[in-house]
Every structure is written in structure tokens, then in C-alpha cells.
Amino acid sequence: MRVKICGITNLQDALDAINTGVDALGFVFYADSPRYITPLKAKEIVDKLPPFVQTVGLFVNENENFINEVCSEAKMQLAQIIDDNDILDYELLEVKSVKVIRVKSQKDLKNLNNDYYLLDAFVDGFGGVGKRIALEWFEDIDCSRFILAGGLTSSNLKELNNYGFYGVDVSSGVEESKGKKSKQKMIDFVKEANEIK
Numbered sequence: 001m002r003v004k005i006c007g008i009t010n011l012q013d014a015l016d017a018i019n020t021g022v023d024a025l026g027f028v029f030y031a032d033s034p035r036y037i038t039p040l041k042a043k044e045i046v047d048k049l050p051p052f053v054q055t056v057g058l059f060v061n062e063n064e065n066f067i068n069e070v071c072s073e074a075k076m077q078l079a080q081i082i083d084d085n086d087i088l089d090y091e092l093l094e095v096k097s098v099k100v101i102r103v104k105s106q107k108d109l110k111n112l113n114n115d116y117y118l119l120d121a122f123v124d125g126f127g128g129v130g131k132r133i134a135l136e137w138f139e140d141i142d143c144s145r146f147i148l149a150g151g152l153t154s155s156n157l158k159e160l161n162n163y164g165f166y167g168v169d170v171s172s173g174v175e176e177s178k179g180k181k182s183k184q185k186m187i188d189f190v191k192e193a194n195e196i197k
Contacts, residue, residue, distance in 0.1 A: 001160075001196045002167030004056060004147070005174060005186060007035035011045050013181040020190040024054040026080065026169070029062075029070050034178040035171065042074035056080050064092040071095040080118060098147070106137040114145065118169060121150040132156075138163050154188035160196050168193055 005017045006026030014025055027042045028035040037045075046055050057076035059067050067079050071094070079097040081088065090097060099115065101108055102122040109119070121131040132151030148160065149169035157168070172178070174185040 001165065001193050002147070003190055003193045004054075004167065004169045005171070005181070005189075006056070006058065006149075006169055007033075007171040007175070007179060008045065008181075009035055009037050009041075009179045011048055014045050014049060016181065016183045017186050018050060018053055020186045021194070022053070022186075022190060023167070024056050024078070025049075026056045026058055026171070027074065027076065028058045029074070030058060030060040039070045039074040042076075046075040054078060058082075061085065064089055067097075068092075068094045100149075103133050103137070106134075109137060109141055116145045116147065116166065118147040118149055120169075135159060135163070152189075154185065154192045157189070157192040157196060162197060164197075168196075 002023045004024035004026055005022050007028055008014050008017065008025045017025060027037050029039065030036060055076050056078045057071050057074060058080045060082045061084055067081070070076070071079055076095060079093060079095050080100060081097050082100045082102065098118050100118045100120055103109065103119050104122040119133060121133045123131050133148070143163045143165045146165050147167040147169055148165050151173070152168055152170050153173040160168070170189055174181055174189050176182045
């Protein structure tokens with residue numbers, strides 16, 4: 001199972017995450033988030049990363065120009081996009097992207113096309129509050145293109161066994177405080193994720 005740790009704000013957390021074996025690091029370009037990072041600061045971190053780690057920029061209801069500019073400046077390889085009003089023209093993006101669906105009910109999981117999606121529980125704010133999607137909503141659904149986020153910790157990952165999720169995305173579940181990761185929590189999380197089928 002692939003693992004992304006989101007909300008990276010400093011180089012040490014990034015390196016600690018990589019050393020646990022994560023596949024991707026997420027950087028939040030949403031100014032109201034306690035995990036917000038400037039494109040320049042993100043670039044300074046990315047420039048010091050080893051190879052074979054994907055960098056992901058998180059965007060909330062931004063336009064194509066902003067996403068393109070930030071991804072270029074910060075060296076993001078993938079844009080993770082919340083587009084609540086469905087106004088973004090994905091054809092105009094100059095970077096690969098994955099759409100975030102903020103799941104309110106089981107019907108939000110129906111009739112999706114064959115793309116990869118990141119699924120997070122709907123909350124009134126954006127991100128990192130630890131709310132979970134009801135797992136029973138995924139029964140009898142092909143989850144092989146879903147990246148699950150929201151309320152995940154090393155202690156509840158076992159519940160994902162046999163659903164076949166493509167990956168998981170964690171932020172608050174591996175933090176000491178908002179914007180600061182716990183090395184031990186990241187180690188524990190990745191170890192548990194590697195045992196999920």
C-alpha cells in the first residue's frame with residue numbers, strides 16, 4: 001500500500017518521513033491551514049530531498065494559473081486538488097493531478113470514472129481534523145484507485161485490510177502538534193500500512 005505523509009513544513013520531518021519508507025510527501029498551499037507552507041520554503045525542502053520521492057502540492061479551490069505557478073516554483077510533481085465548485089479546467093494544468101472528493105455519503109462514491117481519487121471525510125474546514133469516512137460505504141466497491149485520507153492512525157489501519165485501497169494519506173495522525181511530525185508515529189504508521197492487503 002502506498003503512503004503519503006501530508007502537511008510537511010520542515011526538512012527534518014521530510015527526511016524522517018522518507019526514512020520510514022513513504023512514497024510521497026505533501027505540501028499544503030492553502031493559506032488558512034496551520035500546515036501552510038510558502039512555495040519558496042517548499043522548494044528549499046524539495047531541493048534537499050533524495051531521489052524517488054514524489055512531491056505533492058495540496059490546493060483548495062484555486063485557479064489553474066495559481067496551481068501551475070506554485071507547482072513550478074515549488075517543484076511539485078503532482079497537484080492534489082480540492083475543487084468544491086467544479087470550476088477547474090484540468091486540461092489547462094501543466095502538472096499531473098489527483099482530485100480530492102470530500103465524501104459526505106455513500107452516494108459520493110458511486111458513478112466515478114476510472115481515475116484515481118483521494119477520498120477524505122467532509123468537514124466544514126479543510127484537512128487535518130481527523131474525521132473518518134465510514135468503511136462500510138466501501139463494501140462491494142472497487143477501491144483499487146482510491147487513496148484514503150481522514151482520521152487514520154497506526155492503531156486503526158488494520159481496519160482497512162481486504163478493502164484493497166491503492167494508498168493512504170495521513171497528516172494529523174502522525175503529528176506531535178499541527179505542522180510538526182512525530183518520527184515514531186510516522187515509523188509506526190508506515191509499518192502498519194505495509195501490512196495491509
